[in-house]
Amino acid sequence: MANVLDMVTLYGVSLWKYHGSLVFTSFLLLVAGMFMARYRPGRWWLRAHRALGAAGVAFGLLGVTAAAYMVESSTGEHLAVPHAYLGTLVVVLLLVTPSLGLAQFRFRSRAARIRPLHRWSGRTTLALMAANILAGLTLLSQILK
Numbered sequence: 001m002a003n004v005l006d007m008v009t010l011y012g013v014s015l016w017k018y019h020g021s022l023v024f025t026s027f028l029l030l031v032a033g034m035f036m037a038r039y040r041p042g043r044w045w046l047r048a049h050r051a052l053g054a055a056g057v058a059f060g061l062l063g064v065t066a067a068a069y070m071v072e073s074s075t076g077e078h079l080a081v082p083h084a085y086l087g088t089l090v091v092v093l094l095l096v097t098p099s100l101g102l103a104q105f106r107f108r109s110r111a112a113r114i115r116p117l118h119r120w121s122g123r124t125t126l127a128l129m130a131a132n133i134l135a136g137l138t139l140l141s142q143i144l145k
Contacts, residue, residue: 015070020136022063026094027129029056034122053098060094060129083139086132093125 033052036045064087071078079085100118104111 015066015073016140019063019066019070020140022059022066023129023136024133026056026058026060026063027126027133029053029059030122030126030129034126037122050101053101057094057098060091064091081139083132083135086128086135090125090128090132093121093128097121097125 029052033049033056036049036052039045067084067087068078071080071084079088097118100114100121104114104118107114
């Protein structure tokens with residue numbers, strides 16, 4: 001099955017390497033954004049939190065796009081493994097979490113109720129991303145045996 005993964009390339013590099021790099025970069029950016037919100041190192045923390053979060057979402061969506069193309073080009077069987085299901089849930093949370101963050105400012109009268117949802121959604125997103133990265137590495141080790 002290693003041949004299937006190596007057949008799907010972009011500029012001679014196996015696409016799973018792009019997928020993994022993009023998703024891991026997304027995770028690191030989102031963790032950095034969480035630290036900005038948690039420790040508020042200066043008056044600019046919110047601007048940095050938003051920028052890191054937006055970049056993390058962008059890299060995550062690019063990683064999912066690479067995964068979808070890779071699967072479509074090889075087996076065509078999307079959602080065939082738990083890694084894919086967890087990844088789908090992460091994508092939903094990647095879209096919901098910043099929406100909740102923006103809603104705090106759009107609906108100021110409800111900000112006190114929205115803020116905990118945003119925080120827990122972010123924590124859940126990071127935890128599920130970490131679990132899915134491990135699931136992806138486990139899947140990769142099984143495929144490359």
